[in-house]
Amino acid sequence: MKSNNGKKMKMGGSNFFVEVALLCLILFPIYGLAERPLRIGKGGSFKILQVADMHYGDGKTTPCEDVFPSQMATCSDLNTTAFIKRMILAEKPDLIVFTGDNIFGYDVTDAAKSLEAAFAPAIASNIPWAAVLGNHDQESALSREGVMKHIVKLKNTLSLVNPVEVHVIDGFGNYNVEVGGVKGSSFENKSVLNLYFLDSGDYSTIPSIPGYGWIKPSQQFWFERTSKRLQRAYMAKPEAQKGPAPGIAYFHIPLPEFSSFDSTNFTGVKQEGISSASVNSGFFTTMVSAGDVKAVFTGHDHLNDFCGELTGIQLCYAGGFGYHAYGKAGWARRARVVVVNLEKMEKGGWGAVKSIKTWKRLDDQHLTAIDGHVLWSKSSAGTRRKKQIGGT
Numbered sequence: 001m002k003s004n005n006g007k008k009m010k011m012g013g014s015n016f017f018v019e020v021a022l023l024c025l026i027l028f029p030i031y032g033l034a035e036r037p038l039r040i041g042k043g044g045s046f047k048i049l050q051v052a053d054m055h056y057g058d059g060k061t062t063p064c065e066d067v068f069p070s071q072m073a074t075c076s077d078l079n080t081t082a083f084i085k086r087m088i089l090a091e092k093p094d095l096i097v098f099t100g101d102n103i104f105g106y107d108v109t110d111a112a113k114s115l116e117a118a119f120a121p122a123i124a125s126n127i128p129w130a131a132v133l134g135n136h137d138q139e140s141a142l143s144r145e146g147v148m149k150h151i152v153k154l155k156n157t158l159s160l161v162n163p164v165e166v167h168v169i170d171g172f173g174n175y176n177v178e179v180g181g182v183k184g185s186s187f188e189n190k191s192v193l194n195l196y197f198l199d200s201g202d203y204s205t206i207p208s209i210p211g212y213g214w215i216k217p218s219q220q221f222w223f224e225r226t227s228k229r230l231q232r233a234y235m236a237k238p239e240a241q242k243g244p245a246p247g248i249a250y251f252h253i254p255l256p257e258f259s260s261f262d263s264t265n266f267t268g269v270k271q272e273g274i275s276s277a278s279v280n281s282g283f284f285t286t287m288v289s290a291g292d293v294k295a296v297f298t299g300h301d302h303l304n305d306f307c308g309e310l311t312g313i314q315l316c317y318a319g320g321f322g323y324h325a326y327g328k329a330g331w332a333r334r335a336r337v338v339v340v341n342l343e344k345m346e347k348g349g350w351g352a353v354k355s356i357k358t359w360k361r362l363d364d365q366h367l368t369a370i371d372g373h374v375l376w377s378k379s380s381a382g383t384r385r386k387k388q389i390g391g392t
Contacts, residue, residue, distance in 0.1 A: 037158055038095060038128060039180040039188075044342040044350040046179060046193065049093035050250070051335055052299030052318035054080050055104040055136065055325035056118035062107060066327040077117070079323040080333075083363045084121040087335050090367050095158075096122045099299040100134025100200075100252030103147075104324060111142040112150050123155045130158045130195070132173045134252040134299065135202035135212060144202065148172040159197075163222060170216035171199030176226050182342065182350040186239045192353050193340050194230050194245055194292065196223060200253040204277070212253050214277035220286045227290040244292035246353050246376060248338070253277065254298045257284045258315050261308035267371050268306030268317070268360075271328070275301050287313060294356060294376040297336065302327055305334060305360060307375065314375045319360060332362035343378065354378050 040046045056062075056077050064075035088096070098119070108114045122129040131151050138144040148161045151173075160175035177195040181187025201213020231244040259274045287293040288311050295307075295314040302320030309315075319334040320327045327333065336358060343354035359372035374380075 038177060040182050040192065040340070040342060040350070041094070042182060044182065044344065046095075046340045047091060047093045048248075048338045048340075049087055049091055049096045049335060050099060050297055050318045050338065051084060051087075051096065051321050052099045053101040053134065053302055053320050053325050054098070054118050054322035055101055056080060056114055056322065057104055057107040057324050058109050058114060059117055062324050064323040065325055066329050067323065068329050075323055077322075077324055079363075080321065081117070081121055083321065083323075083333060083335070086363070086367060087361060088121060088125050088127065090361065091337055093127060093337070095195075096125075096127055096129040097195075097197075097250050097297075098122075098129065098131040099250050099297060099318060100132050101136045101299060101322075101325070102131060102134065103140070104136050105139025105142075106136070107324070108140040111140040111147065114140075115147065115150055116154065119151075119154060119157075126156060128156055128158050130177060130197055130250075132159075132197050132251055133171075133199055133202075138202065145172050163226075166222050169218045169222055171201060171219060173197060173199040174219050174222060176230075178230070179340075181352075185345075185349045185351070187351060190234055190239065190241075190245070191230060192234075192245050192342065194227075194247040196226070196247060196249040196293070198223070198249065198251040200251040200298075201277075204279075209279055211278040212275060214253070214279060214281040215251065215283040216281065220281070220283055223283075224286060224290060227292055231292060241352065246294045246340075246356060247290075247292040248356075249287065249293050249296045251296075251298060253300050254317070255284050255296070255315070256280045257310055258298075258308075258317075260310050261306065261315075266306040266308035267373050268319075269304065270306050271303035271331075272301055274304075284310075284313070295338070295358075297338070303331070305336075305371075307358065307371075307373070312381075316358065316375075332364050332368075334360045334362050336360050338375070352378070 060076045060078050062077045102118050103114045137147045152159050175197050178191035179193035181192045234245045235241050254276050256276045297316050304317040305319030307316035318336040338358045341355045342350040345351045355377040356375045359369050362368045
């Protein structure tokens with residue numbers, strides 16, 4: 001290591017150790033030493049509210065799309081805001097996740113103000129929240145990077161522009177969040193649930209490849225490294241585990257593998273085609289190889305709200321949430337809820353994740369809950385592993 005004047009630094013100099021320490025923090029960031037921003041509460045469960053495709057515009061002056069004519073006079077972005085507030089009060093989530101197309105750039109006068117208005121209910125709730133970008137967020141005066149940089153400045157968000165330890169990565173809004181075990185339990189110093197957020201892009205920039213964007217190799221490399229690091233930590237002492245902690249991935253544009261399902265093998269509805277990228281970048285295979293991701297949640301196709309399992313991973317849509325977004329008159333806007341439950345230990349207290357469940361709520365008079373089912377459970381995963389190796 002050299003000083004600014006090019007001379008070799010003495011090993012005993014204080015500046016040397018300061019620079020080494022700073023370099024180590026850059027190359028090998030310290031994880032898990034500080035209090036995690038998220039931790040599962042004493043009740044042993046953790047709830048996530050997913051909000052997909054708000055398409056927020058300019059507030060009360062922005063008209064609704066695809067509602068009955070009788071609703072048009074009084075329907076605007078404020079209906080989207082009211083729906084979020086109702087969902088927060090009804091579900092009391094531990095985390096709110098916005099999966100892109102948070103604003104509809106073409107109809108936005110001031111992107112920064114529209115972003116603040118769109119996220120206002122989450123900010124006011126003092127509940128931690130995270131966001132990724134869709135394909136419409138940047139279609140105003142703010143670039144894609146500019147939108148993400150504004151989001152990360154807002155109160156209570158866990159969003160990051162990109163991983164602090166990665167200097168070259170495609171997109172904006174690639175980051176992970178660790179959810180710590182219950183305070184005072186044997187898992188309090190481990191992340192029992194890992195959340196991955198990725199920028200699935202907007203549109204292809206390669207002339208010979210039309211259509212939407214995709215998750216690039218640099219992002220997949222970051223995901224693989226992060227997954228391996230988290231798995232090593234989870235399977236190390238104390239309380240060493242035999243397998244990885246479950247992971248959940250959130251991004252906007254569905255993968256081509258979402259086309260693998262029909263009405264016989266999913267829960268929910270499929271009312272439009274799968275608008276994935278026209279190329280398969282291999283991210284699904286990357287997740288399968290990593291072995292920790294149990295579910296993927298996207299938006300983008302507003303009239304689809306199904307979940308289907310493929311090779312041990314649940315691929316799920318949230319269904320359209322926003323009123324200034326295409327939909328279907330008479331088909332209620334909706335939100336997806338995910339609950340992660342821990343395993344009760346024999347000697348009391350809470351252990352690792354036991355199950356992951358989901359349902360949706362409709363923006364009707366009663367916030368009707370539909371399609372509740374188990375996405376993943378520790379017991380079924382164990383049975384599947386036995387079958388794979390020839391056990392009973």
